[in-house]
Amino acid sequence: MKSLSPSFFTRSTKVVAQELLGKVLIHKMNNQTLSGRIVETEAYLGVKDKACHTFAGRKTPRTEAMYLPGGHAYVYLIYGKYYCLNVVTRTEAHPEAVLIRAVEPIDGLSLMHKNRKVQKAKDLTNGPGKLCQAMQITKQQNGMLFNQANLFLLEDQKIPKKSIVECPRIGVDYAEEAKNWPLRYYIKNNIFVSKLYK
């Protein structure tokens, strides 16, 4: 399997969000590999998107990584407890990103079970905080470039348009006009998606 090329990430954020579905996320530890196929994403459209951390050009220590060129990781802490992994898109002039909301576990299931105390494999990585916990993604990975050191994104499957569901994003009710923008994408009928309404 081939790594995604740098030019994959600098395209429009919506396109990258849709095309990340079916790709494989890998975190290589000392002597173990944790990986999963991406099944759910959300696009965050920068300065004009009230749900986005960089809305109106906000630049703080936390959001610094979103101002890196496409292909970097943006990891932040939410609710004082959980990490969320994003893939930065476009260029320095456009601080946008794609939130990885769920993956389907491939390698390292036993380690993932150790990292998260759940019975079923389907509960391991079906949410943005859960997949970071399972795959040991923390602030350490913030600002890292994909396909350089130990975080990778590989090509693998192309998901046909008819298998992609589009709907509003989760947990952004405060975002006024942006709250209903259909920027959440997931693979239809996939049981590893975080919430299966509709």
Next chain:
DNA sequence: TGACCGATGAAT
């Protein structure tokens, strides 16, 4: 320095 709040998850 301090008040407020959240791109969640788990229990109920």
Next chain:
DNA sequence: TTCATCGGTCAT
């Protein structure tokens, strides 16, 4: 549906 929990943000 409810709520724990604490770092990040922003106004003092």
